[in-house]
Amino acid sequence: MLSLHWPWLLLALPLPLFVYWLIPAQQQSHSQVFAPSLMMLAEQKTLGSQKPSWLVYVLMVAAWACLVLACTRPIYVGEPQAITETDRNMMLAVDISGSMAEEDMAVRGRLINRLQAVKVVLTDFIAKRKGDRLGLILFGSKAYIQTPLTFDLTTLEQLLNEAALGLAGKQTAIGDAIGLGVKRLQSLPESNRVLILLTDGQNTAGEIEPLQAAKLAAQAGVKIYTIGIGADELIKQGFFGPRRVNPSRDLDEPTLIEIAKSTGGQYFRARNLDELNQIYSLLDDLEEIEVEQQMIRPEKSLFHYPLALSLLLAFLIFAHQQGWFTRLTQIFLAQKEKANV
Known part of the structure; x- marks a missing residue:
């Protein structure tokens, strides 16, 4: 439906009538004080006879x-629409340390490094977080905030894809990454x-x-889910032929398990891309979104339409007063006569 934000301004519609009524009275009071010459009276009479046509009056009113x-x-104002709000x-x-460059994750039969695999899976995970506030921490030798908590998931995804190996150290x-995450989360109500x-x-x-x-995270009410990424076995070509190696020998699973357990979270092991994808899908079920339904009515401003029409009518009035239409008509008739001759 249509609505007016400031309907009381409609009281200004009869304002030109008041101005029209006041102008003759003012002219009459001036004529009583001053004694105009015959030439001035003649000019006033001449000007008074040149009244605007009814068309001009209509255009002015419109x-x-x-x-x-x-x-x-x-x-x-559009139809009511339900929106979903979460408080997650x-x-x-x-x-993004140097070890994430290990190419032990397969996509369509092609090996990619661990960071590339994380980007592939996290892109889909972020796209499903509509209504959540997400932030991104990148860490290597040091941890730093790449994106603070935000609803702008498009920017967060872009900054994640721009993350480079070794950018924060080897x-x-x-x-430090946990401490930085707790610092960002604990200040929120x-x-x-x-x-x-x-x-x-x-x-x-x-x-x-x-x-x-x-421990600091547990005290602040921050739940930590830890994910250990990396294959258990990888075949590499050596001088004496292929050999089996464990590319995840440096993974500290006991510490990651204890971190998750002490904060009420859970530890996951991602040995390949499918397991990593399943982990993030499982996180959707573990961390159910607290939904709050609200109704909104979308609004679209329409003021520019009557404003544009008003400017167009003002231009037409000006063109009529200047005699543009008469000149165009004369030119058209002259051209028509020439064409008939």
Whole structure:
């Protein structure tokens, strides 16, 4: 339906009538005070005889009405729509240390490194988080905030895909990443605070130990889900032929398990891309979204339509007063006569 934001401005519609009534009175009072010459009276008489045509009056009334209507700010109010709000705040802590360059994750028969696999899976995970506030922490030798908690999931996804291996150093500061995530989450009034930590190694850098950071997280009500990524077995070609190696020998699973357990979270093991994808799908079920339904009515502003019409009518009035239409008619008739001759 249509609605006016400032309907009281419609009271300005009769304003030109008051102006029209006041102008003759003012002219009459002036004529009583001053004694105009015959030439002035002749000029006034001449000017008074040149009254605007009825068409000009109609255009003036229509232009003023459109201008007043535009000032009332007309809006179109749509049908009620339900929106979903959640109070979940989730930080994603992603390891970008040098070990994440290990190519032991397969996609369509082609090996890719661990960070590339994380980007593939997290892209779909982020796209499903409509209504959640997500943040991104990247860590190596140091941890830093790549994206603060935000509803702008498109920007977060873009910054994740731009993350480069070794950008934060070659080592792994798991404790610092947890501490940074807790610092960002604990200041929020909402109770649903989640940190998802993904790494392929063990804590080799940083100023705080992982288990100590986990205690701080538990005190702040932050639930941590840890994910250990990396294959258990990989065949590599050596000087004496192919050999089996364990590319995840540096993964500190006991510490990751203890971190998740002490904060009420859970530890997951991702040996390949399918398991990693299943883990993030499982997180949807573990962390159910607290839904709050609200009804909104979308509004669309329409003031520019009557404003544009008012300007168009004002231009037509000006063109009529200047005699443009008469000149165009004369030119058209002259051209027509020439064509007939």
